[in-house]
Amino acid sequence: MKIATYNVNGINGRLPVLLRWLAEAQPDIVCLQELKCPQEKFPIEEINGAGYQAIWKGQKSWNGVAILSKGYEIKEVQNSLPGDPDDVQSRYIEAIINQTVICCLYLPNGNPYPGEKFEYKLSWIKRFKRRTNQLIKMELPAILIGDFNIIPTEKDVHKPEKWEDDALFRTEVRKAYKDLEKKGWLDSIRKIYPDETVYTFWDYMYKSYERNAGIRLDHILLSPYLSPKLSKAGVDEHVRGWEKSSDHAPVWIELKK
Structure with missing residues (x-):
């Protein structure tokens, strides 16, 4: 089973990119963030x-999350x-697909630091941790x-010294x-690529993608029940280079049956 996350940065404006990637990558489950459209404008027909x-x-205009599934029923x-x-x-949106709890999130950015937005980010994280603790205690798959808006370590960012006072770091x-x-x-990514340089986001400015001056913000974390089933993981970096693409690239894993 192939499971992916993609911050599309505006689903209607970048729908051709999303559909092209879906056809190419063929994921079974996809979590999307930053839809930037009201409920009734989601392109469900496409x-x-x-x-x-x-x-x-x-x-409207901001945020928005979605879960897509091919071949498996979605129970919200x-x-x-x-x-x-x-x-x-x-x-945040949570569903059960193929007997697995899928928690799709778009964690707050938190900038500028310090300030109200950063405090909101911290309070959101506290609530999120409560939910994740519940899932661990229930021993569920x-x-x-999603887009965690967190750079976990120094090896997950180009020139980490420039990010010390950024809410992402x-x-x-x-x-x-x-x-x-x-x-x-x-x-998942660090399990498969423990020491490699892996980024999932490149700013539109300063030729960041061309210079590979990126950061790793998009993550797929597995509960202990699922961890042994991880077989592959990756980032479809080339999608970031497509015309009118998001500033994020899709991230994916494959689980053994």
Whole structure:
């Protein structure tokens, strides 16, 4: 089973890129972030035409998350992160597919640091950790997947010294990511590529993609139940080079049956 995540950075504006990649990569399950469209504007007909069912939660102009599935039924569990009924940002959707809990997330960016946006990011992370702890205690096959807006370590960023006061690389958020790993969540990419330079995002400015001046923000974390089934993982970096592509590249794993 091939499972992928892709921050599309505007699903309607970049729909040709998404459909091209789906046809090429043929993932079974896909988590999308930054839809940037209201609920009723999600291109469900085109997604169905590509062979996928979908659940989604849109938001006008900003945010938005979706889960796509080809060949497996999607049972939605919840479409918001528990713990704050006043939080209206569309950043989390959870489903059960093929007896696996899929937690698709678009974690807040948090910039500028310091400030209210960074505090919101930290509070969101606390709520998220509560949910991930529940999944660990239940010993379920589960996947945390999406744009975490966290650069886990220095080897996940080009010139880390320039990022010390960025909300993506602050000590607090890197510790939160490390805490997930300590609880048993496996970083799929680092399991397969422990020492290699792997990026998933390249800014549109300064020829970042051409210079490979990137960062790793998009992650797929596996619960202990699923970790032994990991067989392959990768980043479709070439998609970032397509015309009118997102500034993120798709990230994927393959699980043994």
